[in-house]
Amino acid sequence: QVQLVESGGGLVQAGGSLRLSCAAAGRTFISYVMGWFRQSPGKEREFVAAISRSGGSTYYADSVKGRFTISRVNAKSTVYLQMNSLKSEDTAVYYCAAALRGTSYSHEEYEYDYWGQGTQVTVSS
Numbered sequence: 001q002v003q004l005v006e007s008g009g010g011l012v013q014a015g016g017s018l019r020l021s022c023a024a025a026g027r028t029f030i031s032y033v034m035g036w037f038r039q040s041p042g043k044e045r046e047f048v049a050a051i052s053r054s055g056g057s058t059y060y061a062d063s064v065k066g067r068f069t070i071s072r073v074n075a076k077s078t079v080y081l082q083m084n085s086l087k088s089e090d091t092a093v094y095y096c097a098a099a100l101r102g103t104s105y106s107h108e109e110y111e112y113d114y115w116g117q118g119t120q121v122t123v124s125s
Contacts (some may be wrong), residue, residue, distance in 0.1 A: 039092055
């Protein structure tokens with residue numbers, strides 16, 4: 001079992017930046033591939049980014065590639081999502097997730113075992 005708590009969401013103007021954090025508690029953090037997903041009103045939850053257990057491999061949705069960066073600090077049991085050049089279409093609730101048997105290419109919800117409660121990101125145009 002692992003508990004995930006996101007933070008860092010908020011209101012930002014288009015073109016601005018935010019950094020989300022996700023702190024994990026419970027089983028060994030390094031055992032998990034970590035991912036970020038998001039859900040906008042009226043839409044299904046979608047994949048944003050994933051990172052391997054060591055942090056050496058990452059994978060991004062095309063919609064955020066070049067603007068968002070996922071990273072992790074295993075000593076702090078924390079995964080981050082640096083979001084730059086934000087657009088109004090990035091407005092969503094952002095969730096972090098942990099996959100015990102995943103890979104750095106894990107981009108489907110069913111691959112993830114544990115989820116945080118989400119943090120709201122609102123980008124104003």
